[in-house]
Amino acid sequence: MSRPRPAWRPAPRHGVPASCVALPHDQRWPRLSAFLAWRLPVLDEAQWQARLAAGEVLDAQGAALAEDAPYRAGERVWYWREVPGEVDIPFEEALLHLDERLVVVDKPHFLPMAPVGRYARHTLLARLQRRLGLTELTPLHRLDRETAGVVVFSRRPEDRNAYQALFRERQVQKVYEALAPYRPALAQPLQRRSRLEPSPQRMQMHEVPGEPNTETWIEMLDHDEVHAHYRLTPHTGKTHQLRVHMLALGAPLLGDTIYPVLQPEPAPGQAPDFRRPLQLLARRLSFTDPITGEALCFESQRTLAWPVG
Secondary structure, eight states: OOOOOOSOOOOOBTTBOEEEEEOOSOOOOSBHHHHHHHHSTTSOHHHHHHHHHTTOEEETTSOBOOTTOBOOTTOEEEEEOOOTTOOOOOOOOEEEEEOSSEEEEEEOTTOOSSSBTTBSSSSHHHHHHHHHOOTTOEESSOOOTTOEEEEEEEOOHHHHHHHHHHHHTTOOEEEEEEEEEOOGGGSSOEEEEEEEEEOSSTTOEEEESSSOOEEEEEEEEEEOSSEEEEEEEESSOOTTHHHHHHHHTTOOOTTOSSSSSOOOOOOTTOOOOTTSOOSEEEEEEEEEOTTTOOEEEEEOOOOOOOSOO
16 A cells, blocks of 8 residues: 655755655664665765754654654655765756746756666756756656657646646657668568567566567668668557667667666766767657647757768
8 A cells, every 4th residue: 555645845956856755663773864874875874964964854844853863663754865976967958848838858868867776966857947946847758868859847737647648548649760780671661569578687678478568660761781770659658668679670779788788887976988879869759738739749959870980
């Protein structure tokens, strides 16, 4: 059974939304700092004590907790995620559209959508909240950190469900472009339908027998003797769908660090190889606005490195 959503949350800080942690009914921790170091070990207890002393951990009513605050089972505390040695992403997002309901952005490669894992401040959501001052901003869909292109955000909570329903009900048309090896068998447009499930290999999906749950339309736009420029139109939205479909057709995307072989991530604090972005671009996204009835179409201004040098 899921916990009820908190009735109040602090405003974002430096563009990073506040996170909430519930204190379990367990008395093994004499101090709150000891529990936080156990539950959120990205910081040790001394670092959590420093954050408490700086007023950066709040109780459910918004009051700052003291450095030596006792552990109180059953309560909630708020904090803002920070990642020691977080890598700066040296590429800028571009604003494509802004109105009272939507923000549409052209995301660069390597930039995560929202705070997660090794990233907190250097994410698209955090950047936009700092840039626009919109604390209620929420992504309506997601792109992988490695993928560039069009992303749509909702500004107002009261509109959000109407827009999210478009994505759930597949009423949003998405078009991607990709660079991959040239395969003569892909010269004619084709449809790839298969069943994708999580692979035993961490972070990967794979095709398995069974009723298809994914569908992609694949067209070759141009090619030389080695590489090709493809247009990919997904009619479903499974994780890594485009990567797996192209891999299954013998044309893994250039710059992919997950398929066919998962490459080790850089050490904490070490930047990825910015010279080798994944050659996948969310080129275009279109839908009928559920509130105004207007036909909307947003297109990325970015390009892939074609022809491949």
